[in-house]
Amino acid sequence: MKKVILFIVLLTCSGLHAQKFITKTGETHFKASVEAFEPVEAINKNTTAILNAVNGDVAALIFIRSFHFEIALMEEHFNENYMDSDKHPKATFKGSLSEFELDKLLKQEQSYPLSGTLTIKGIERQIATTAILLKKDDMIEVKAQFEVKPEDFEIEIPKLVREKIAKSIIVTLKYELHAKI
Amino acid sequence: MQKSSRIAIVVLVLGILVFIPFQMLYHEHDKTEDLKPDFEGSTLELADLILHTSGSYSNRIVEISGQLTYSDASVITLDHRFICLMDSNSVLSKKMKNVTIKGRYVGYDDLLDEFKLDNCLIITSN
Structure with missing residues (x-):
C-alpha cells in the first residue's frame, strides 16, 4: 500500500520536477510594418522550444515556411526572395535564462534576462532581451520580444519596397512549455 | 461608334486593368x-x-x-x-x-x- 501511495505521489509531483519543458506549437510572430502601408507581419504556430529546468538553457527551432501571412503573395516573396527558405529552411536559437530556478517560479509574471545566439540563413547573431515567465500548474509560459535588422542576416530588401518594410523587425514569442516526463 | 459604346469599352478595359493586378496581388493561399x-x-x-x-x-x-x-x-x-x-x-x-x-x-x-x-x-x- 505504501508503495502505491509513493508511486501516486511521485506521479503527481513529477510534472513540477521534470528536467525539461517543451512545446512543439509555440507561437512566434514578427512585425515589419510601416504606417500607411500594407501590414507586413506573420505568425508561426509550429515552433519547437525546449527549456532545461536544471540550468535554464533554452533551444528553439522554427521552420521558415510555417510563417503564415494574410496575403499569399507576400508569403511567397518572403520565402523565395528574402529568406531563401528552400536553402535555409530553419532558424534556430540557443541561449539561456540567467538566474533561472524552477523552484522559485511563481504564478505571477517574473522577468529573467534571456541571451543567446539566433541563427537565420546560416548567420549567427547575439540576442539579449528580457523573458517573462509564469508558472501554471505543470506548464511554464514564456513570453519575450526583441528586434532584429534584415541586414544583420543578409536579407536584402529591394529599393522598390524598402520604404514599405520597417528597418527594425519586432519579433514576439509566446511559448507554453509542458513538462516532459 | 456611339459615345455610350465607347464609354462602355473604356470602363470595361479599365475594369480589366484593375481586376487582373488585384487578383494577382491578393490571390488566395493554396488549399x-x-x-x-x-x-x-x-x-x-x-x-x-x-x-x-x-x-x-x-x-x-x-x-x-x-x-x-x-x-x-x-x-x-x-x-x-x-x-x-x-x-x-x-x-x-x-x-x-x-x-x-x-x-x-x-x-x-x-x-x-x-x-x-x-x-x-x-x-x-x-
Missing part, C-alpha cells in the same frame, strides 16, 4: 484539399525516404497514414514522430486510432527527432 500529394504512403516509409535519401520533401504535399498517438485542439501526432499542425477547419476526435492525413511537410526537427507538417487535413480515420 491543401485542392493540391495533389507528391507522396502517399505510411509514416515509416516517409521517414525512411527523408532520412535515407537525398531527395527533399520540404514544402511538398504528402498524404500519410499512421497510428494516432496524440491529439489536442490544433495538433495530432502520428506514430509519435509526425507532428501535424491541423488546418483550422479540421475536426479532431480522440476516438480516432488509425488516421490518414494530407498536409505540407515542412521539415525534420532535429531538436526532438520529429517530422513536422502544417496545413493538415484528415482524409480518413477509424
Whole structure:
C-alpha cells in the first residue's frame, strides 16, 4: 500500500520536477510594418522550444515556411526572395535564462534576462532581451520580444519596397512549455 | 461608334486593368484539399525516404497514414514522430486510432527527432 501511495505521489509531483519543458506549437510572430502601408507581419504556430529546468538553457527551432501571412503573395516573396527558405529552411536559437530556478517560479509574471545566439540563413547573431515567465500548474509560459535588422542576416530588401518594410523587425514569442516526463 | 459604346469599352478595359493586378496581388493561399500529394504512403516509409535519401520533401504535399498517438485542439501526432499542425477547419476526435492525413511537410526537427507538417487535413480515420 505504501508503495502505491509513493508511486501516486511521485506521479503527481513529477510534472513540477521534470528536467525539461517543451512545446512543439509555440507561437512566434514578427512585425515589419510601416504606417500607411500594407501590414507586413506573420505568425508561426509550429515552433519547437525546449527549456532545461536544471540550468535554464533554452533551444528553439522554427521552420521558415510555417510563417503564415494574410496575403499569399507576400508569403511567397518572403520565402523565395528574402529568406531563401528552400536553402535555409530553419532558424534556430540557443541561449539561456540567467538566474533561472524552477523552484522559485511563481504564478505571477517574473522577468529573467534571456541571451543567446539566433541563427537565420546560416548567420549567427547575439540576442539579449528580457523573458517573462509564469508558472501554471505543470506548464511554464514564456513570453519575450526583441528586434532584429534584415541586414544583420543578409536579407536584402529591394529599393522598390524598402520604404514599405520597417528597418527594425519586432519579433514576439509566446511559448507554453509542458513538462516532459 | 456611339459615345455610350465607347464609354462602355473604356470602363470595361479599365475594369480589366484593375481586376487582373488585384487578383494577382491578393490571390488566395493554396488549399491543401485542392493540391495533389507528391507522396502517399505510411509514416515509416516517409521517414525512411527523408532520412535515407537525398531527395527533399520540404514544402511538398504528402498524404500519410499512421497510428494516432496524440491529439489536442490544433495538433495530432502520428506514430509519435509526425507532428501535424491541423488546418483550422479540421475536426479532431480522440476516438480516432488509425488516421490518414494530407498536409505540407515542412521539415525534420532535429531538436526532438520529429517530422513536422502544417496545413493538415484528415482524409480518413477509424
